[in-house]
Amino acid sequence: MQTWTPERVIAIAPDAAAAAAGQALASAKKWTGKGQSERAIWGLCQGSGKEPYQARVDLTEPAFKCSCPSRKFPCKHGLGLLLLFAKEPKGFVAVAEPEWVAVWIAGRADKAEKKVERAKAAVDKPVDVEAQAKRVAAREGRVSDAIAMCRVWLEDVMRRGLAKAQTEDGAAWERIATRMVDAQAPGLAGMIRRIPEVLASGSGWDVRTLDLLGRLHLLLLAGERIGDLPPDLAVDARTALGWNQSKDDVLVGTGVDDSWVTMGQVVQGEDRLRVRRTWLVGRKSLRRAMMLDFAAGSQPLEPCVPAGSEFEGEIVFYPGRAPLRGLVKSKTSERMIDVDLGPAADASIEEGLCRYAEALGANPWLTCWPLALANVRVAQDGKRWYLVDSEGYGLPLKQSFVDAMQLWRLISASSGSVLTVLAEWDGERALPIGAFDPTNRVYHDLATRWVA
């Protein structure tokens, strides 16, 4: 089992406020009945209710459970308990698990066992090639129906015109998006859901909408003739349409061994589904990698490589023409980051954009690309805000970033001088995710909404 450090715990927090609240609870005084067993820690925290909350953490995953009513997951109690454990493990007496812990752990062990059994059964059972092929064929049938339906709908939108589309009520877009989800083409649904946002995006909405519809059209074209595409391009098209590849299948592949620098992390989405993107840069391979994690409802986001650290290890990429999404296959050592990225950084905006153009050329459905910009400063020109490189070129910042306190956190961190910034580039606007200053201070969650 890995040793827990406060940084690792903070990386699991659903947002900055929960992390801060957890830190406030990471004090021995807040807890009674702290204990630990081989695989779990637990404790009681007096909340606002009559009974103290029972917080328990399964250290193997980690998994959390707490009796508090919080909808955040993990809640501040779980985080606080684990933080306290990271800081003062000696404060947790090794005793027998109380019933409320034992039952939960046993339940989890049970489930895990069943999962293993199922997996084993699946392995033991000769793969029913025929049934599998049937399932795949059935989905392919549904997806191609969805593509056909989407095609008719898209041409209809074009025939009636964008001016008309703008007057359409939001539910209409959602209806067609839901049908795409039902037909197992979530990639199409995602693009359709962006249409109402773009229609309402103010000045320039018309070109942006036309561009988005063009991209949708390109994806439909690829879907309609997927069999004729070169195999690697077909993979990218299928990914864009929403086909998933199982992690296990990906992990079988050979990865890239390198010294990987975790440059930043962003958690987006609220209630239903939270998505976390963690961006890495390989020092020797100069590769960029993205870890994508999802957590539905009350699930915790799995702890991933701690932001602001650097590790030696192997990352396997999901296949595609410009592989970006990856999984950590193995990790040998972990250390504090050294902010001098050398040639692994984009020395200028120009260089970063070249990398982006190349990737876009390979995978036309690429939606965002990480720019790892060394020595950029923040500047304002008129109403617009930019990241400006040493050559004086500026990348405009996303409005949502500018409107939030995040912009000012970045400016303050820069002291008016230069930083190394990891920003997501969507072809039009940059969203800073993480920043390092020359003294190695790391701001890894710049884009995650700051609750204030």
Added chain:
Amino acid sequence: MSDATPPSVRLRGLLASAMIGTDRAGSGTAGTENVLTQSAMLGMQVRAGWRPSTVSARFSLCPADTRLVAPPAASATLQHLMANPDGDLIEEWAELANARRLRVEDATVPVVLDWWSRQPHRSEAVFAVLGARGEWLASLNAAWRKPVAGSHVPTNVDDIWQTGTTPDRMALLLTVRRHDPGRALLLIQSTWATDGAEERRRFLEALIEKAWMADEPFLEAALGDKSKVVRRQAARVLGQLLGSRLRARMTERARTIIGVESKRSLVRRVTRIGLAPPKEFVKEWERDGIEEKAASAEGPRAWWMQQILSVTDLALWTELSGMDPAGVVAAIRGDDFAKPAMTALVEAARAEKNSAWAIAITRELLARKDEDSPDLEWVWPILAPAERETFLIEVISLDRYKPIARWEVAASSDHKWSADLSMKVLKLLKQRAPKKPEDVWALSHAIARISRCVCPNPASVADAFEEAVSALFTDATPDSFKKSIDRVRLRADMHKEFSL
């Protein structure tokens, strides 16, 4: 359009038919498909070929701050406070940091600055802890520039004074007054002849803070102002200004009101004070702000007397009676006009900030068991810290209170208590807490205020607080009280985090 035309322009060119729809543009199915394909292609070209523009604008560099950053635990607590802002606690955090010459983490400075700039009363301690970085950030953001400017005297004082709006001028006046009281007076005088009555009144009101004798001649002249509101305001300021001619005149008038009679009883001399309010209103009093029409139900004579005694030097009472403050208030007891006289004495003690009088008056007010608990908020700022603590314990240990009043009195002292006082109050809370559930519930406000007063260091005070508050309830402590316990805990943690 030729291929040499930039893709962004060609993409725009497609809008003509895309906007009205390919049906109305008459392009048919093939046309629809063509618009989409062209958009896809051109959109891709635009993205792949996007060129950055040059930006020459550049910020100044943030001046260096030699203070160290607050310890990580303290910085985390500040972030937590910013997520659920509590002004008192943020200020306390700032004071702790300032005392140790520590600063706020760079990336948190704008979050605190933004909160600070939106407060109606902006704490100087919080602004100080933000330091040079706070000022630097404010110079870059219009929303912060003005509140920050309020902390400094600007270079173009006269321009703002002559051309600004009334709120701008008021803000400027208060800033200047804090830094250079004499200059504030000169500003007021520089436009006095042309400013409107309400503006003039507000400017005079600003003088009440830091009023000093250099203001006196101007204020005395303002008693003859053509506007009544201005005259009244001038009289109010002069009434607060010790040594003013207005106070001397009032004190002279009081001589005729305060009568001392001495009787020798069997055992001792008894001195009584008889109050003889004026029988008629004298026209010239008006100039000194005395109102003829009674504001209260008391008769006009009592009202005239109260107004005069409120701005009478307290020393006169001692001079005429030969008694100390406690003797004076005892000697008034029983007089027909004792009540308005006591009200006036409260005002006089406030104006003179005289702690001996404040204590004597309060004791006398509290000795009247028949009445509701008087408001004591005014007493605490007058007393020196040690005196305040002793007196607070004395006052809340009395038996006179209705169930909740004792704790409201305790909470009326908004100061930070010593550990010793905190423990004493909490002990008393355990012993004499109200019993009836509805009374206990009504305590929530007082307990919340007390949670801001008790000393968070050592942590045993926090334990005592939790114990005393939990003991109010037989079962679970309700949320509103729980919040107070959490607040004290958080404060205790904060102090500990800074001493690490």
